[in-house]
Amino acid sequence: MPSNDRETQNGDVPIIDLTTNEHDDQRPLLSDDVQQTGFNLSTPNVDTIRVPSITRYRLTNVLRSVLLIEFLTLLIIWFIGSMTHTLIDDIIHYQFTTSIFDLVCVSLCKMILLVILLTELETFSIARLYQADSNQAFILIRYLCKILLFLIAMSSLAFAIVKLVFVLQKSNLEKLYLSTVYLFVVFSSIEFIGVILMIPYLKLIKLLEQQKSSVQKKKVDLKRLFSLAKSERLLMSVAIVFLLISTITQVVQPYFFGKIIDGAITSDGMSVVNRNVIILFIVNCVGAAASAIRSWLFELSGQRLVCRLRQSILDSIVKQEVGFFDDTRTGELTNRLSSDTQVLQNAVTVNISMLVRFLLQIIGSLVVMFYLEVTLTLVLMVVVPLIILIAKLYGSIVQKLRKQFQDELAAAGTTAEESISNIRTVRIFGAENRISNHYSDNLLKSYGVGKKLAWNSGAFMGLVSFLTAGGIAIVLWKLTTGLFTSFLMYMLQVALAFAFLASLFTDFMQAVGASERIFDLLDRQPKIPATSNSQSCIKPMDFDGHVRLEKVCFTYPTRSDQRVLHDITFEIKSGQKIALVGPSGGGKSTIASLLERFYDPDSGTIYFGSNPLKSIDPKWLRENVSFVNQEPSLFACSIRDNITFGLDRIDITLDEIQEAAKQANAHDFIEKFENKYDTLVGERGVRLSGGQRQRIAIARALLMSPKLLLLDEATSALDAESEHLVQEAIERAMIDRTVLVIAHRLSTVRNSNSVIVIDHGTIVEQGTHDFLISKDDGIYKKLVLRQLMAGNDSITTDE
Numbered sequence: 038m039p040s041n042d043r044e045t046q047n048g049d050v051p052i053i054d055l056t057t058n059e060h061d062d063q064r065p066l067l068s069d070d071v072q073q074t075g076f077n078l079s080t081p082n083v084d085t086i087r088v089p090s091i092t093r094y095r096l097t098n099v100l101r102s103v104l105l106i107e108f109l110t111l112l113i114i115w116f117i118g119s120m121t122h123t124l125i126d127d128i129i130h131y132q133f134t135t136s137i138f139d140l141v142c143v144s145l146c147k148m149i150l151l152v153i154l155l156t157e158l159e160t161f162s163i164a165r166l167y168q169a170d171s172n173q174a175f176i177l178i179r180y181l182c183k184i185l186l187f188l189i190a191m192s193s194l195a196f197a198i199v200k201l202v203f204v205l206q207k208s209n210l211e212k213l214y215l216s217t218v219y220l221f222v223v224f225s226s227i228e229f230i231g232v233i234l235m236i237p238y239l240k241l242i243k244l245l246e247q248q249k250s251s252v253q254k255k256k257v258d259l260k261r262l263f264s265l266a267k268s269e270r271l272l273m274s275v276a277i278v279f280l281l282i283s284t285i286t287q288v289v290q291p292y293f294f295g296k297i298i299d300g301a302i303t304s305d306g307m308s309v310v311n312r313n314v315i316i317l318f319i320v321n322c323v324g325a326a327a328s329a330i331r332s333w334l335f336e337l338s339g340q341r342l343v344c345r346l347r348q349s350i351l352d353s354i355v356k357q358e359v360g361f362f363d364d365t366r367t368g369e370l371t372n373r374l375s376s377d378t379q380v381l382q383n384a385v386t387v388n389i390s391m392l393v394r395f396l397l398q399i400i401g402s403l404v405v406m407f408y409l410e411v412t413l414t415l416v417l418m419v420v421v422p423l424i425i426l427i428a429k430l431y432g433s434i435v436q437k438l439r440k441q442f443q444d445e446l447a448a449a450g451t452t453a454e455e456s457i458s459n460i461r462t463v464r465i466f467g468a469e470n471r472i473s474n475h476y477s478d479n480l481l482k483s484y485g486v487g488k489k490l491a492w493n494s495g496a497f498m499g500l501v502s503f504l505t506a507g508g509i510a511i512v513l514w515k516l517t518t519g520l521f522t523s524f525l526m527y528m529l530q531v532a533l534a535f536a537f538l539a540s541l542f543t544d545f546m547q548a549v550g551a552s553e554r555i556f557d558l559l560d561r562q563p564k565i566p567a568t569s570n571s572q573s574c575i576k577p578m579d580f581d582g583h584v585r586l587e588k589v590c591f592t593y594p595t596r597s598d599q600r601v602l603h604d605i606t607f608e609i610k611s612g613q614k615i616a617l618v619g620p621s622g623g624g625k626s627t628i629a630s631l632l633e634r635f636y637d638p639d640s641g642t643i644y645f646g647s648n649p650l651k652s653i654d655p656k657w658l659r660e661n662v663s664f665v666n667q668e669p670s671l672f673a674c675s676i677r678d679n680i681t682f683g684l685d686r687i688d689i690t691l692d693e694i695q696e697a698a699k700q701a702n703a704h705d706f707i708e709k710f711e712n713k714y715d716t717l718v719g720e721r722g723v724r725l726s727g728g729q730r731q732r733i734a735i736a737r738a739l740l741m742s743p744k745l746l747l748l749d750e751a752t753s754a755l756d757a758e759s760e761h762l763v764q765e766a767i768e769r770a771m772i773d774r775t776v777l778v779i780a781h782r783l784s785t786v787r788n789s790n791s792v793i794v795i796d797h798g799t800i801v802e803q804g805t806h807d808f809l810i811s812k813d814d815g816i817y818k819k820l821v822l823r824q825l826m827a828g829n830d831s832i833t834t835d836e
């Protein structure tokens with residue numbers, strides 16, 4: 038069930054108002070509404086309802102805008118007209134067939150009344166949302182509002198048509214005046230159709246101020262999304278100049294094309310044809326060059342932008358604390374790096390260019406069309422949206438009727454099937470006629486729906502044909518062949534531009550979703566800093582390896598109900614080797630993770646020398662503490678690069694690398710490779726054996742010369758030779774260092790100064806190997822005895 042939150046994340050803006058059926062005034066909104074609207078409103082309680090954030094791009098707001106545009110346009114035309122005769126003149130000597138004053142008044146009144154009614158209906162809807170019981174008074178007022186809405190829109194249209202009819206009967210009309218009346222008819226028709234379409238669905242929820250947050254977030258994100266392109270503004274400005282040039286060339290082409298055709302069919306027109314063909318050729322060449330440069334520059338700025346963005350995202354990802362990665366899937370993060378950034382790249386460069394281009398194309402084409410023939414353009418502006426609206430209306434009606442038809446047909450089918458399969462029973466009871474009548478009843482119902490379908494289909498085809506034929510008749514009657522061709526080409530340009538704009542809207546919404554996810558990531562501050570970012574971080578220069586854990590308790594963020602460590606207190610003195618042993622899952626690796634500050638303890642403190650770990654510079658920590666874990670992962674680069682992975686300095690010599698590799702028992706096998714230290718290890722080091730990987734990881738840790746070495750001994754099965762080599766490397770690595778080793782082998786434990794036995798997150802025993810083995814009934818003793826009996830060296834057991 039999509040919740041509002043999820044919608045916001047995905048960036049999907051619900052386009053249609055919250056809708057319900059008429060009869061649901063009688064019941065609370067139930068699951069159907071959830072499916073229909075995407076919002077769960079089933080519990081109509083003020084406290085528990087999550088009021089959905091509704092889009093600003095909703096039908097009622099479109100209607101409000103149309104009303105405002107209509108009023109402002111008429112007002113401007115009235116003022117322009119006043120240059121010839123004063124505004125007052127138009128009022129005092131008012132004439133139905135020559136004044137604009139009445140149109141302005143009707144438009145103003147209509148705007149005020151419709152806006153009030155729409156707002157009222159929205160308010161009722163939100164009030165109803167909060168009320169479990171239906172309120173008769175509410176319902177009545179709602180119906181009244183809807184009726185008024187319809188009547189006002191219809192009256193305005195009727196007035197417009199009457200005025201047009203009267204005006205057309207007059208001769209010597211001013212072109213501007215006639216156009217204004219046409220314009221008023223267009224607007225009134227659009228509003229009337231809008232109101233009719235809206236009334237059955239109007240259950241709009243008015244968004245309360247305090248609940249606008251998610252809409253506002255979207256707004257901010259859109260702004261921020263475009264701010265990404267800021268650093269490319271120079272490139273993009275140049276690109277926009279070329280975009281303007283290429284769009285202008287595209288807009289003027291049909292005009293010259295028309296001229297060529299007109300010239301070709303007139304007897305003395307060859308010189309006109311020649312001239313215009315040359316102009317068209319030059320225009321085309323300029324357009325092609327401008328398109329090429331525009332496309333190159335937009336693509337280039339897009340590529341630059343996405344590179345920067347990907348870099349910032351990766352920087353932000355790798356800065357996050359380890360707990361973040363426990364919680365976030367790798368695929369999700371790589372998706373943000375690849376597909377989300379790709380979506381953004383298109384949105385802020387190519388899509389912007391397309392948006393500007395198509396808008397200019399529409400405006401430019403309309404301007405030229407108006408220039409060529411005002412009346413005709415106005416007629417087309419009425420006919421085309423009208424056909425689109427009618428098609429939409431027809432589509433929704435047919436969809437409903439088809440479903441009804443299928444249901445009725447299915448019922449008839451069931452009757453027939455039942456009768457045929459139970460024919461013996463039918464025969465026994467002589468029920469043939471009854472069955473036939475029953476079937477006929479069902480058929481009649483489906484036939485009834487079929488009749489409606491047929492009627493609607495006829496009406497639709499008739500209306501569309503009439504409008505199209507009417508439009509074409511006017512075009513043919515009014516225009517020369519050349520003009521006709523230009524007109525058709527312009528219409529095509531406008532229609533295509535609208536179609537592309539619709540798909541661009543979807544792309545932008547997708548980009549808003551992607552940008553939300555990306556900005557969430559870019560803005561995320563790691564809970565544990567990965568880099569030194571403040572002056573207050575300490576770099577304890579006198580650190581000698583002495584570490585103390587005091588009453589450390591810890592729970593993994595992803596498993597908050599299970600505490601992993603309880604009151605762990607112990608210390609590792611400088612130069613000591615401490616072995617952590619205990620059953621699997623007891624919490625040994627977790628202690629090492631805390632010392633690496635992958636996580637922070639819930640309570641208690643870890644001290645490095647006298648400094649709490651939280652106050653220590655993260656960079657210093659990485660340089661002075663090395664961790665070799667059970668299954669070390671290598672990077673898909675050369676052995677040399679893997680060994681020097683942790684080092685910042687670039688002046689590292691091959692001798693130093695070889696020395697570390699020798700200590701880690703890795704030098705000999707590396708030398709046997711054809712490319713020696715430049716051998717590529719493959720993804721995650723797959724081209725090396727487990728033992729070789731471990732020895733390279735040990736070399737990598739040793740090269741850092743850490744003051745504290747954390748070792749997690751491998752339990753993975755290695756052959757005897759490899760195991761011996763790894764073990765030897767580990768023992769060598771421990772010499773002259775402070776070491777905490779998660780020990781799985783008796784030999785390692787024996788060599789350590791102290792053994793700490795961890796079970797179920799607590800320290801259950803602590804002391805030297807000899808002391809612990811001498812204890813009767815001790816866990817450590819049991820572990821050792823068990824593995825001695827099993828005849829191996831491993832002291833780790835599963836719980």
Ligand SMILES: Nc1ncnc2c1ncn2[C@@H]1O[C@H](COP(=O)(O)OP(=O)(O)OP(=O)(O)O)[C@@H](O)[C@H]1O
Pocket residue numbers: 363593595596601619620621622623624625626627628833
């Ligand atoms: N990233 C994690 N998120 C949630 N729980 C975890 C995580 N890592 C370990 N755990 C849990 O914490 C507990 C202690 O795990 P830990 O790896 O510290 O045990 P261990 O003693 O090192 O075991 P082993 O010897 O098998 O490596 C286990 O119950 C484990 O399931």
